[in-house]
Amino acid sequence: MSDKFKTMEDKLGLDKFKAFEKTHLKIKEGVDAHKLVEGKLFICPAKVYELNDKGEAIVSFENCLECGTCRVAAPDEIEWEYPQGGYGVTFRFG
Amino acid sequence: MGAEEKFDLIIVGGGPAGLTAAHVAAKAGLQVILLERGEFCGSKNVFGGIFFTNVMREIMPDFEKDAPLERVVTRRRWSLMTPDGEMAGEFRFNKFAEAPHNNSYTVLRAKFDKWFADKAEEAGAMIITGAVVDDFITENGAIKGVKARMDDGDIYGDMIILADGVNSLLAKKIGLHRELPAVSTIVGVKEVIALPEEKILDRFGVEGSHGAAYEYFGYAARGAIGSGFIYTNRDTLSVGVGGTIASLIEHKLNSNDLLEDFKKHPVIAPLIKGGEQKEYSAHLIPDMGYNGLSKLYADNVMVAGDAAGFVNASLYHEGTNLAMETGKIAGEAAVMAKEKNDFSSASTSQYEKRLKETFALKDMKKFRNLPKTLEHSPQLFEKYPKIMEEFVRDMFTVDGEPKGKKQARLIKRLLKQESMFGFIKTALDVRRVIL
Ligand SMILES: Cc1cc2nc3c(=O)[nH]c(=O)nc-3n(C[C@H](O)[C@H](O)[C@H](O)COP(=O)(O)OP(=O)(O)OC[C@H]3O[C@@H](n4cnc5c(N)ncnc54)[C@H](O)[C@@H]3O)c2cc1C
Ligand code: SF4
Numbered sequence: 001m002s003d004k005f006k007t008m009e010d011k012l013g014l015d016k017f018k019a020f021e022k023t024h025l026k027i028k029e030g031v032d033a034h035k036l037v038e039g040k041l042f043i044c045p046a047k048v049y050e051l052n053d054k055g056e057a058i059v060s061f062e063n064c065l066e067c068g069t070c071r072v073a074a075p076d077e078i079e080w081e082y083p084q085g086g087y088g089v090t091f092r093f094g
Numbered sequence: 095m096g097a098e099e100k101f102d103l104i105i106v107g108g109g110p111a112g113l114t115a116a117h118v119a120a121k122a123g124l125q126v127i128l129l130e131r132g133e134f135c136g137s138k139n140v141f142g143g144i145f146f147t148n149v150m151r152e153i154m155p156d157f158e159k160d161a162p163l164e165r166v167v168t169r170r171r172w173s174l175m176t177p178d179g180e181m182a183g184e185f186r187f188n189k190f191a192e193a194p195h196n197n198s199y200t201v202l203r204a205k206f207d208k209w210f211a212d213k214a215e216e217a218g219a220m221i222i223t224g225a226v227v228d229d230f231i232t233e234n235g236a237i238k239g240v241k242a243r244m245d246d247g248d249i250y251g252d253m254i255i256l257a258d259g260v261n262s263l264l265a266k267k268i269g270l271h272r273e274l275p276a277v278s279t280i281v282g283v284k285e286v287i288a289l290p291e292e293k294i295l296d297r298f299g300v301e302g303s304h305g306a307a308y309e310y311f312g313y314a315a316r317g318a319i320g321s322g323f324i325y326t327n328r329d330t331l332s333v334g335v336g337g338t339i340a341s342l343i344e345h346k347l348n349s350n351d352l353l354e355d356f357k358k359h360p361v362i363a364p365l366i367k368g369g370e371q372k373e374y375s376a377h378l379i380p381d382m383g384y385n386g387l388s389k390l391y392a393d394n395v396m397v398a399g400d401a402a403g404f405v406n407a408s409l410y411h412e413g414t415n416l417a418m419e420t421g422k423i424a425g426e427a428a429v430m431a432k433e434k435n436d437f438s439s440a441s442t443s444q445y446e447k448r449l450k451e452t453f454a455l456k457d458m459k460k461f462r463n464l465p466k467t468l469e470h471s472p473q474l475f476e477k478y479p480k481i482m483e484e485f486v487r488d489m490f491t492v493d494g495e496p497k498g499k500k501q502a503r504l505i506k507r508l509l510k511q512e513s514m515f516g517f518i519k520t521a522l523d524v525r526r527v528i529l
Contacts, residue, residue: 005354005357005371006371007354008350011285011350011371011374012374014371014372014373014374015373015374015375018133039343040343042346042348043281043339043342043343043347043348043349044348044349045281045283045348045349045350045353045376046350046376047348047350065374065375065376065377066138067281067376067377067378068260068261068274068378069281069339069349069376069378071261072273072274072275072276072279072339072378073276073339073343075273081228081263082131082226082228082263083226084226084243085131085132085223085224085225085226085242085243085244086131086132086133086223086224088138089138089375090132090133090137090138090204091136091137091138091139091140091203091204091373091375092204092372092373093202093203093204093205093286093330093372093373093375094136094137094139094140094141094202094203094204094205094206094207094373094375
């Protein structure tokens with residue numbers, strides 16, 4: 001038993017992922033990605049959308065928990081589809 | 095699938111809604127194919143939670159023999175969380191440990207849905223996993239089947255039941271519902287935390303195979319519109335919190351940070367202390383209520399479960415049994431349509447007609463004002479919990495002040511923070527929509 005709980009990055013390490021070669025999440029062309037991440041996509045439970053040092057949006061689709069929160073938060077600004085069947089996250093508990 | 099092959103019924107999604115429809119229709123002799131995008135049924139599914147088994151008992155009376163059930167819920171507790179503490183009410187009935195077990199079991203969906211899928215296969219349904227359906231096959235405007243993103247993924251069938259869950263991209267595609275609104279869609283984040291069985295029994299005051307469900311309202315989501323939970327499994331706890339997407343954005347709260355804070359809250363921390371995290375997950379809950387239900391049928395198509403918006407988010411927190419009931423009625427409607435060899439909306443509309451007679455649609459209707467009331471009562475999630483905490487804590491503070499004087503002073507202070515009218519109106523509104 002541990003005394004300290006794991007936080008984000010380590011927590012995602014508990015889950016089973018099978019990454020597909022192609023992303024299933026895209027910020028649409030012409031959208032101010034920086035503003036979108038700061039204004040809405042920061043709520044993602046896996047922090048998939050983050051800004052790098054240069055303020056550009058990074059989309060770590062391989063960590064996606066496939067909840068759909070970003071899709072509902074920004075329906076007009078992102079393209080969202082399910083990953084290829086059998087890929088993505090596999091919950092062992094659920 | 096060869097083009098010559100055609101099914102009576104195609105079901106998209108292997109959660110409780112789809113699996114129930116598959117079980118019912120296959121058992122009645124229909125040629126049923128179910129397509130599930132996950133590696134196995136349950137591999138993408140997350141809930142609290144309590145699986146309410148009233149419909150399971152109808153379709154499979156002996157399910158308790160081998161279903162992967164965690165604990166029978168004999169104790170439910172509702173707490174109004176405040177920033178520093180809580181005020182709670184609960185029931186505990188050992189009678190609920192006896193058959194029919196109040197139809198309330200904690201389960202883990204990856205195991206449970208997988209087991210359920212095996213049963214649907216035994217009933218005669220064909221289940222294809224790793225198959226994500228992206229679109230419909232249409233001919234002259236009529237829906238003839240679905241397109242799965244895989245080799246030979248064009249699948250033909252007379253009828254389609256969409257049981258593809260809360261993000262029902264397919265129901266949206268054919269205009270049966272609009273996009274989920276951010277104000278009434280909840281994102282739930284959850285951890286499964288392992289704890290030795292004796293510790294679970296001691297901490298949650300239950301015995302043997304009994305279990306507890308703790309639900310947290312008020313300040314559970316740091317002022318956002320949301321709630322939290324702990325459910326006891328055999329040797330793990332399901333711990334989670336959720337809030338509407340709109341209010342998390344408004345409060346600038348990341349949903350994982352919310353869970354981290356919830357776990358550190360003084361009333362939660364001692365309950366989970368020393369546990370070992372096993373899994374982290376997230377999932378949406380459609381909380382639009384009755385007025386936000388999708389259109390339930392079209393020619394050749396019916397929509398069941400979360401895909402249609404069937405969740406009762408009142409104090410009862412039911413989704414699994416509504417998914418099963420709608421899946422069951424949709425499956426039965428498909429059987430009737432096959433008998434008549436009529437798959438037009440004249441037939442599929444029977445689904446809605448029959449649903450009106452069931453608890454599924456009646457309960458949705460009874461609680462139809464809940465989402466609006468919560469949305470329009472942000473005071474329930476921050477202001478009132480804070481006021482209540484102050485009031486109750488000071489009322490019970492032992493300091494030698496005469497009780498009469500203390501009460502008068504506190505009531506006066508309370509009414510400075512909110513008018514009696516405001517309290518009573520909110521209390522009545524809430525009472526009306528949650529019970
Ligand atoms: C945090 C949380 C707590 C909850 N707590 C409770 C609780 O305690 N009690 C309760 O009764 N309910 C609870 N619910 C609600 C309950 O989980 C749902 O109402 C229920 O699972 C709905 O069942 P369903 O079959 O309609 O959808 P799902 O269980 O979501 O199943 C949909 C299935 O379709 C598959 N799928 C989706 N799209 C496609 C596609 N395009 N192609 C192929 N397959 C696809 C998915 O992988 C999934 O297997 C909770 C929900 C959440 C998120
Ligand atoms: S689907 Fe959920 S986990 Fe995936 S990127 Fe969107 S918000 Fe994040």
